[in-house]
Amino acid sequence: MIVASSKPFQEIKQMLSGFKKVCVLGCGSCVTICHTGGEKQVTEIAAQIRLSAKLEGRQVEVIEDSTLRQCEWEFIDDIKEIIKDCDAILSIACGVGVQYMAERFPKIRIFPGVNTTFMGGPTEQGVFWERCAGCGNCILATTGGLCPVSRCAKSLMNGPCGGSKNGKCEVSQETPCVWNQIYDQLNTQQLLATMETIVPPKDWTTGMENHPRKMILEHLVMKK
Amino acid sequence: MAIDKPCSKSDKKINEEAPCILACPIRQDARDYVQLIARGRFSEAYRLVRERNPLPSACGRICTHPCETKCRRNSTESPIAIAWLKRFLGDNFSEETRKNFTEKHPEKIAIIGAGPAGLAAANDLALLGYSCTIFESNPTPGGMLRMGVPTYRLPRTAIDNDVEFIKKLGVEIKYNTTLGTDVTFDSLKKDGFSAIFISVGLLESRTLNIEGVSLEGALKGVSFLHEVNTTGNAKIGKNVLVIGGGAVAMDCARTALRLKPDKVSVACLESRKEMPTTDFEIEETIHEGAILYNSVGPKRILGKNGRVTGLETLKVKYVFDEQKRFNPAFYEGSESVIEADTIILAIGQASNLSFLKGQEGIQVTRGGTIIVNPNTFSTSVQGIYAGGDIVLGRGTMTEGMAQGKKAAIAIHNTLRNKALQDEKWSEKPVVPDIVESRVPLIKKEQKHDMPTMPSDKRLDNFEEVELGFSLNTAVKEAQRCMNCGAGAFVDDNLCVGCLTCVRVCPFEVPKIKKGDTTAYIDGDCQSCGLCIVECPAKAISFKTPLEDRGKNTLEAVFQEKFIQDVKPMIINFYCQYSAYNGDKIDTVHNALFSNIRRVGVLGLGKVDPSLYLKAFELGARGVLVTACKDDTCHFCNEREWIERRTKYTAQLLRGLGMDIKRFQTHFVSSQNGKEIIDLTFKMVEDLRDV
Numbered sequence: 001m002i003v004a005s006s007k008p009f010q011e012i013k014q015m016l017s018g019f020k021k022v023c024v025l026g027c028g029s030c031v032t033i034c035h036t037g038g039e040k041q042v043t044e045i046a047a048q049i050r051l052s053a054k055l056e057g058r059q060v061e062v063i064e065d066s067t068l069r070q071c072e073w074e075f076i077d078d079i080k081e082i083i084k085d086c087d088a089i090l091s092i093a094c095g096v097g098v099q100y101m102a103e104r105f106p107k108i109r110i111f112p113g114v115n116t117t118f119m120g121g122p123t124e125q126g127v128f129w130e131r132c133a134g135c136g137n138c139i140l141a142t143t144g145g146l147c148p149v150s151r152c153a154k155s156l157m158n159g160p161c162g163g164s165k166n167g168k169c170e171v172s173q174e175t176p177c178v179w180n181q182i183y184d185q186l187n188t189q190q191l192l193a194t195m196e197t198i199v200p201p202k203d204w205t206t207g208m209e210n211h212p213r214k215m216i217l218e219h220l221v222m223k224k
Numbered sequence: 225m226a227i228d229k230p231c232s233k234s235d236k237k238i239n240e241e242a243p244c245i246l247a248c249p250i251r252q253d254a255r256d257y258v259q260l261i262a263r264g265r266f267s268e269a270y271r272l273v274r275e276r277n278p279l280p281s282a283c284g285r286i287c288t289h290p291c292e293t294k295c296r297r298n299s300t301e302s303p304i305a306i307a308w309l310k311r312f313l314g315d316n317f318s319e320e321t322r323k324n325f326t327e328k329h330p331e332k333i334a335i336i337g338a339g340p341a342g343l344a345a346a347n348d349l350a351l352l353g354y355s356c357t358i359f360e361s362n363p364t365p366g367g368m369l370r371m372g373v374p375t376y377r378l379p380r381t382a383i384d385n386d387v388e389f390i391k392k393l394g395v396e397i398k399y400n401t402t403l404g405t406d407v408t409f410d411s412l413k414k415d416g417f418s419a420i421f422i423s424v425g426l427l428e429s430r431t432l433n434i435e436g437v438s439l440e441g442a443l444k445g446v447s448f449l450h451e452v453n454t455t456g457n458a459k460i461g462k463n464v465l466v467i468g469g470g471a472v473a474m475d476c477a478r479t480a481l482r483l484k485p486d487k488v489s490v491a492c493l494e495s496r497k498e499m500p501t502t503d504f505e506i507e508e509t510i511h512e513g514a515i516l517y518n519s520v521g522p523k524r525i526l527g528k529n530g531r532v533t534g535l536e537t538l539k540v541k542y543v544f545d546e547q548k549r550f551n552p553a554f555y556e557g558s559e560s561v562i563e564a565d566t567i568i569l570a571i572g573q574a575s576n577l578s579f580l581k582g583q584e585g586i587q588v589t590r591g592g593t594i595i596v597n598p599n600t601f602s603t604s605v606q607g608i609y610a611g612g613d614i615v616l617g618r619g620t621m622t623e624g625m626a627q628g629k630k631a632a633i634a635i636h637n638t639l640r641n642k643a644l645q646d647e648k649w650s651e652k653p654v655v656p657d658i659v660e661s662r663v664p665l666i667k668k669e670q671k672h673d674m675p676t677m678p679s680d681k682r683l684d685n686f687e688e689v690e691l692g693f694s695l696n697t698a699v700k701e702a703q704r705c706m707n708c709g710a711g712a713f714v715d716d717n718l719c720v721g722c723l724t725c726v727r728v729c730p731f732e733v734p735k736i737k738k739g740d741t742t743a744y745i746d747g748d749c750q751s752c753g754l755c756i757v758e759c760p761a762k763a764i765s766f767k768t769p770l771e772d773r774g775k776n777t778l779e780a781v782f783q784e785k786f787i788q789d790v791k792p793m794i795i796n797f798y799c800q801y802s803a804y805n806g807d808k809i810d811t812v813h814n815a816l817f818s819n820i821r822r823v824g825v826l827g828l829g830k831v832d833p834s835l836y837l838k839a840f841e842l843g844a845r846g847v848l849v850t851a852c853k854d855d856t857c858h859f860c861n862e863r864e865w866i867e868r869r870t871k872y873t874a875q876l877l878r879g880l881g882m883d884i885k886r887f888q889t890h891f892v893s894s895q896n897g898k899e900i901i902d903l904t905f906k907m908v909e910d911l912r913d914v
Contacts, residue, residue, distance in 0.1 A: 009879030028761060033722040038760035040834075044876065047837035052880050054841060125727040 001030040001121055002094045003128045004037060004114035009048050012090065015111040019088040020059065022049060024113065025079065025101070026066035027093030034128055036114050037092035039066045045092065045113060070097025076104050083108060118150070136206030136213065142194055144185030149202075151178035157199040159183075240747050241652040242708040244291035244306060249626035250344075251648035252276050254291045254306045255710060259770050261309055261702035263800060263826055264809065270317035273310055276648070278347035278390055279340060279625065281382035282369055284311025285690070288471075288502060288620045296708050299658045302671040304705050305693075312698040314382065327353045331418035331639050334359060336403045336579075339367020340621045341612025342423035343390055344628030345635075350393035352636045357417070358395060361402040367425050368613075369621065371450045372472065374479045375686045404579030409608065419635050422594060422603070422610040423628060426573035426618070432467070436525025437569070441532030445476045445570030452479050456686070461565030462486040465535055466514075467522055468570035469499040474506065476570045477514045482683050491517040491535065491562060493543050493552050508689070511679060517562060521554050525567055534563040575614055583608075593617045600638060601631035609635055655709040655747035662748055665731050667860050672701045699804040703826070703858065710768035711749025712756055716742045718763035725755035725764060730861055752859045753830025757869075773830040774823045775838075781821040782842045792911045794820040794846040794904065795839040798895045799828045801858040805894040812896040816904050820848070824895075829862040833873040836887065840877075846911050849889040850900060856893060863891065883914045 016022055024046045031037025046062045053060040065082050067075045070093035083089055083105065091098040092113035102110040118130035133150035139157075140147055149155045153171040160179035163170025167180045186192050204210075244254040253272050260269035273280045287307045295303030333349050335342045338360040346356040364370055366383040391397065401407055403424070412420055429444030431437055441461060445468065451458040464480045466473050469492025480488045490509065492499060495518050499506060510516055520537040527533055539558035545551040575592040587595040587604040594603055594610040601609045611627035613619050619627070633644055658666070675691040682689055693701065714725070714734070719742035725734035726743060731750050734743045745755070745764070753773060756764045766773075774797060781787065781795065796816075803809050803824060813822060823839075825831055828851045839847050851866045852858070870889040877887055888907055892899045 009876070010881075028718075028720060032720050032760045035724075035760045038720070039718075039762040040760045040832075043762070043832075043834045044837070047834050047841060048876060048880060051837055051841045055880065055882070122723075125724065 001033055001119070002096070002116060003034045003118050003120050003130070004031050004092075004094050004116045006036045006041070006114055007112070009045075009052070012045065012049070012111075012113055013052055016049065016060075016088055016090060019109070021061045021063070021086050021088075023063040023065060023079075023083045023086045023089045024049070025070070025083075025089055025091050025093070027070040027091075027097050028066055028068045031093055031097075031114060034122070035126070037094070041092055042066055045090065049090075067093075070094075071100050073100070073104060076100055080105075120150075134207060135202070135204070136210075137203060139199075139202075142197070142199075143182045144189060144191070146178055146182045146185060148178050148182065151181075157202055159195065239653060240655045240709045242710070243294035243296060243654050244304075244708070245648075246652065246654050247290040247294040249290075249620070249622040250276060250629055251646075252291070252310075252622075255705065255708060256768075256770065257313065258304055258306060258309055258702045258705045259707055259710070259768065261313070261698055262705060263770065264699060264803070264824070265770075266313065266317050267319050270313040271319055273313055274319075274389065277310075277625070278344050278628075279369075279383070279386040279621070280310055281314030281386050282340075282366070282378055283621060283625075284308065284314050285378050285382060286369070286373055287622055290622075296655065296658055296706060297671075297704060299663055300666050301668050305671055305674070305701050308674055308690075308693055309698055309702055312693045312695075314385070315692050316695070318385070329353045329639070331355075332357065332416055333635065334407075334412045334415075334417040334420045336420065336422045337361075337367055337424040337612070338365040338387070338397055339423060339425045339612060340369065340624035341425075341628035341631075342367065342421065343387065344625040345421050345423060345611065345632045346395040346628075347390045347393060348629050348632035349635065350390070350395050352632060354636070354639075356395045358397045359401040359403060359407055360397055360399050363399045365397055365399075367423075371453055372446060372475070374449065374453065374475050374482075376478065376482070376682070376689045377475070379688045402579070404581060409583055413607075418607065418639060420608045421601075421628075421631055421635065422608065422614060423612040423624075424575075424579070425613045425624075427576045428574040429569055430572040430574045431569060432522060432571065434522055434524050436527050436532070439525055439527040439532045440530050441527075441564075441566045442525055443566065443568045445472050445568050446573055448476055448568050449479060452483070458483065460485055461532075463564045464488045464566045464568065465562055465564035466490045466568045466570055467535070468492055468572075469494045469501070469518075470570070470572070471501040471505060472573070473570035474501055474509045476568045477509050478512055480566075480568065481512050481514060482686055484683065485566070487515070488513065489515040489517060489562060489564070491520050491522070491537060493519065493521050493540050495519050495540075495543075498543055512682060520560075520562075521552055523554075523559060526561065532565055532567050534561045535567060536561050572618065573613070589617075591617055599634065601627070601634045602638070658748055662731055662733070665860075666706070666750065667858060669704045669858075671704070672697050695808070696804040703801055703804075707749075707751040707768060709747050710770075711747070711751040711766065712745050712753070712764050713749075713767050714743045714745055715763045715765065718761050719743055720761045720763070722760060724758050724760060728754050728758050730754065730859060750859065752827055752862070754862075754865055756830065757832045771826070771830070773832065774825045774835055777823045777825075778835065778839060778842070781823065784821075787821075787843075790818060790821060792819065792845040792908060793843060794848050794907055794911070795844040796820045796822045796848045796850060796900075796904070797828060797831055797836070797839075798822055798824050798850045798900075799852045800824040800826045800895070802852045802856045802893065803895040805856070805896065809896045812900055815901055819908055820904055827859055827862065829859060829865050831869075833869050833876065836873050837876060840882075840886070846886045846888070846907055848904065848907050849887075850892050850895060850903065851889065853891045853893050866891075885910045885914050 024042050026039055026042040027037050042064045046064045049062050069075050088109040090111050090113040091101050095116040098112045119132040120128050120130040123129050130150050135149045153169055160177050164177040169175040169177045242255040257269040257272045284307050289307040291306045292303040297303045333354050333356045335346050335358045338358045342358055346358050349356050365387045369383055429446040448458055462485045464485050466477045477488050477490045519540040521540050523536040523538050538554035541553040541555055543552045585605045594614050596603050596610050596615050601611050603610050609631055611631040612624040637644055677689050721741050733748050734745045736743050836847050854863055874884045890903050
């Protein structure tokens with residue numbers, strides 16, 4: 001899932017300054033699960049906006065709503081009526097949702113309420129880790145199911161760097177060295193020999209070096 | 225109901241009913257009135273009881289409370305004192321029920337007998353719009369409640385208070401009027417009564433077919449109680465023996481003890497465990513000085529010169545046979561004698577059907593009860609209905625009331641050709657027993673004892689023995705209730721399957737079952753509300769309409785007329801679980817009236833940080849959260865959550881540039897003592913600097 005973190009309220013406040021009627025719009029999938037863009041956050045941010053205006057003696061009307069997924073035209077079309085009088089929308093969906101909103105409602109100012117951060121998941125309640133970098137060429141089959149692209153600070157392909165110490169990454173003592181983990185995993189699976197295979201330089205053109213990426217499923221594309 | 229519809233998003237999982245409600249013959253809303261008491265909403269609780277129960281004060285005293293037998297708190301330690309809580313309401317509150325007469329109907333209904341069934345039928349028929357007249361052979365109302373139940377268990381004012389309400393509905397009671405003597409079926413019809421409901425009860429004592437029953441000193445239980453209850457005395461000897469093991473036998477023994485003989489004994493067929501009355505009654509009887517002989521059967525009453533001298537008994541082999549039928553068997557040659565100069569037979573009651581003379585069309589059973597259609601309560605004669613003990617043969621007070629209530633609907637349906645149903649009696653699945661592994665996670669909270677008159681003072685009078693709960697005890701007792709079947713539920717349309725509820729629940733209740741994509745919360749939910757606050761999709765709500773998690777109370781505060789005069793206007797969110805630990809809650813409310821307004825919530829784990837923001841938004845200058853200290857927390861470990869949310873809320877307020885002195889959380893041992901007053905004044909000072 002896509003993980004996003006909340007923006008500092010001061011930044012939100014600045015973005016929305018001057019607008020009289022604002023809609024705070026949540027998204028019912030990834031950002032709900034990571035507790036930054038669901039219905040609960042809509043209520044909290046809306047309350048903050050109202051309270052902030054009250055403290056400064058401003059008037060602002062805040063509408064609260066949420067869609068099932070902001071990255072689907074059909075779902076965001078449902079809120080057309082609700083937002084029609086709004087000056088601005090604070091979308092607390094990921095960057096995809098914000099852009100969908102901007103494309104669908106070009107006359108209304110759309111602002112992002114969260115920082116879209118990574119693809120990952122919760123490892124325990126309230127703790128989210130990055131797990132995938134979307135490199136477009138998955139190598140998990142050879143690394144014991146652990147991704148060095150997203151989980152190694154340097155995205156190394158052939159084992160750890162000299163900064164791996166006691167199983168931790170030199171960048172942060174909180175971060176496990178994924179190559180250490182890969183070694184342990186392959187050892188458990190009696191596949192350590194795999195590590196002897198030298199991986200040639202990775203072709204990054206399938207990944208972030210090749211924006212914007214696109215995928216077409218011919219068998220599903222409907223004739224216009 | 226006095227309360228509004230559940231504020232739920234989806235009703236599809238509100239399908240299990242609390243066992244206390246299903247166990248009650250009249251389907252009294254036990255859980256809900258207990259929950260209202262737990263929240264200090266006494267008048268609403270009283271109204272809720274009264275809307276279903278025409279005799280709450282009496283019922284709160286002498287009901288055999290099957291609700292408590294089925295209470296799920298039995299799995300953790302002991303049941304909620306549901307009946308005593310009802311008595312607390314009946315004794316201390318009185319308010320007109322909200323129900324208005326929708327329609328007035330022209331038919332008049334005659335009800336024979338002002339016992340539980342008759343009073344209940346009259347009450348409900350009056351509410352349905354009929355004019356009812358009760359014909360009662362005694363000079364006072366209550367039936368067996370008055371003639372049979374001793375005053376030390378049921379003071380007559382309790383009956384009178386309840387009956388007063390019924391009379392206010394327009395029900396007329398004609399006393400000293402006996403069916404068959406003063407009025408007849410024909411005279412009633414001539415007087416324009418469209419329906420007659422017979423609820424005369426069982427007026428006679430059942431007797432034994434043994435030698436000696438007609439000796440002087442052999443008394444019948446019902447007659448004995450009737451005499452003492454009407455005259456305050458009865459002729460007994462120095463050594464009294466009661467035969468029987470039920471509630472009436474215990475009443476006879478305890479009544480006899482108050483007449484000061486040298487000795488009172490009780491002999492019954494049943495073993496201690498088999499005795500057909502509550503443990504409490506048996507214990508009180510022994511406690512007051514009666515000697516109990518279990519597993520002995522009467523062989524013959526011995527006498528000399530026409531007077532009773534004792535009872536020859538046989539040892540009981542078994543009371544119930546393999547088919548669980550009452551079929552006692554005795555050991556041969558096991559005779560022994562219990563000496564007594566008075567023997568009271570309290571082995572059951574029987575009917576007196578003399579009023580049916582000339583009404584042979586009304587079919588009766590061999591046991592002397594009237595046969596009715598169980599759905600229509602109609603006897604074999606059109607227009608004549610019957611219910612209560614005269615139909616049941618033997619029933620409890622609530623079973624009698626249930627008959628009266630059901631008969632009222634049946635009579636209405638017949639007269640109006642309608643199909644009115646009381647949905648409370650509809651079949652519903654019961655909330656299952658608590659999962660065994662969950663029991664240790666639930667805080668043990670012992671049942672509160674009923675304060676009683678000291679035993680050395682009891683036998684001098686017929687004053688009530690049980691003194692009733694104080695307000696604080698009643699609330700604390702009610703707060704033990706687990707709110708079965710009314711806890712949290714998940715709206716499938718909103719749940720995103722994020723597992724938050726599964727992870728945060730301290731009782732490990734929410735689950736995502738294999739193959740499901742959404743969470744499910746079963747009847748073991750303890751209503752702590754943590755999952756409701758933490759759910760990012762706001763997919764979880766309470767089923768109970770009583771729980772608004774502080775929202776409505778907060779909004780109501782700001783609707784007050786002179787709210788702007790409250791300075792510096794602090795909103796105190798407090799946990800109601802420790803609100804009745806010390807002084808009266810009003811004392812603190814009043815002391816702080818010019819500075820704060822209080823929003824009580826049954827467990828602060830239910831309060832959303834956004835509600836704290838809302839308080840500021842509505843105009844609060846400060847928000848003071850006073851939660852329970854660890855040892856008093858009903859949910860055991862909410863402190864951690866309250867602390868976290870305090871930190872989180874402070875972070876939100878800091879983001880707004882607000883001084884966090886305006887938001888304070890403290891853990892207190894009582895919500896109504898000096899501690900709260902001191903904290904409030906400290907905060908008033910703090911706010912001066914902000």
